[in-house]
Structures are given as structure tokens and as C-alpha cells.
Amino acid sequence: TGGHTTEILRLLSCLSESYSPRHYVLADSDKMSEAKIRSFEQKKAETFSKSQFTLDRIPRSREVRQSWISSVVTTLYSILYSLPLTYKRKPDLILCNGPGTCVPICVSAFLLGLLRIKRTIIVYVESICRVETLSLSGKILYYFSDYFIVQWPDLKKRYPKSVYLGRVV
Numbered sequence: 001t002g003g004h005t006t007e008i009l010r011l012l013s014c015l016s017e018s019y020s021p022r023h024y025v026l027a028d029s030d031k032m033s034e035a036k037i038r039s040f041e042q043k044k045a046e047t048f049s050k051s052q053f054t055l056d057r058i059p060r061s062r063e064v065r066q067s068w069i070s071s072v073v074t075t076l077y078s079i080l081y082s083l084p085l086t087y088k089r090k091p092d093l094i095l096c097n098g099p100g101t102c103v104p105i106c107v108s109a110f111l112l113g114l115l116r117i118k119r120t121i122i123v124y125v126e127s128i129c130r131v132e133t134l135s136l137s138g139k140i141l142y143y144f145s146d147y148f149i150v151q152w153p154d155l156k157k158r159y160p161k162s163v164y165l166g167r168v169v
Helices: 003-013 032-047 068-089 102-114 136-141 153-158
Strands: 022-027 053-058 093-096 121-125 147-150
Touching (some): 003 032, 003 093, 022 032, 032 053, 053 068, 068 102, 093 102, 102 136, 121 136
Parallel strands (some): 022 053, 093 121, 121 147
16 A cells, blocks of 8 residues: 555556556555556556556455464465456566565465466565565565566675666656
8 A cells, every 4th residue: 555556556657567457466455556456557558558457355364463463374375366356467577666465476476476376476576665674574575586676786685596676766
């Protein structure tokens, strides 16, 4: 919600129309992001008449201030909920940037790849506000992503698999 949505939409604004259709996945309790996405896509449709997108919702994997123990349960539930959605959409690429909602989708896509159903490229972009340490989503997806992009040189030093591109949002 909010900042993560703004960052991902900035990234998407730089991509060509060949990245279409776009499938957005939101937490079921996220109301703010839907309006931002619809506004972004409406502007995109003015330039590209064949612009296509969908919005899907999944249960939030972790609420702010939720205990770690209960977060495991809600995240597993969200992963189970995400599997049929990921199977249905069969994305070629997942571009994500940090909210907990991306973890179940990426894990689902990773599992579909392990089962040889569909290989999906996972690109994770750590938030610009993460200067010295990774977010919880980043700490998890560091091991699942094909490309792990950081926006600060200190993070590149601490996480050698990462790719430092400077500021991308």
C-alpha cells in the first residue's frame, strides 16, 4: 500500500507495452493501491490503446504489528490461496518491490517452477528506503528471486547476489 505501490508504478512507467497484459496482485485489505493502479492504467491506455491489466486480491500475509507466530500461519494460508491464482495467470515475469503480499505470489511461482509447470522469472527490487538492511520480504526473496536489485551500494556489499543499479525509482 502507499509507498510500495508508488515505487512499483514508477518502475512500470519505464517499461514498454510489450509487458502486457499486466496482472496486479493486492492484499484483500488494500484499498488505496487499487485507485492508484486504476489511475496509472487509465493514463497508460491513453497512450497505448491495447493496454490490458487485471487486479487480483489475496489474503494479506502479515498485518503491521502481527506476531511472528501467527504471521507464519497467515503467510502459509496466503501461499495456498496464491497457488491457484499463479497457476491460472502463469506469469512470465514477476516484478515486485517489498510488500508482504509479494512473498506468497513469488513462493507460489517458485513452486510451479519446481514442479515444471511454469518457469517464472522473479525480479525483486528492494525499496529505496532500505539503506543498510533488507526488509523482511527482501530477506525471504533474496533466496527465491532470479534478480535481486538494491538501490544503495552498502546493500550490495552485504548481499553479494544482489545487483546494484543506483536509484531506480
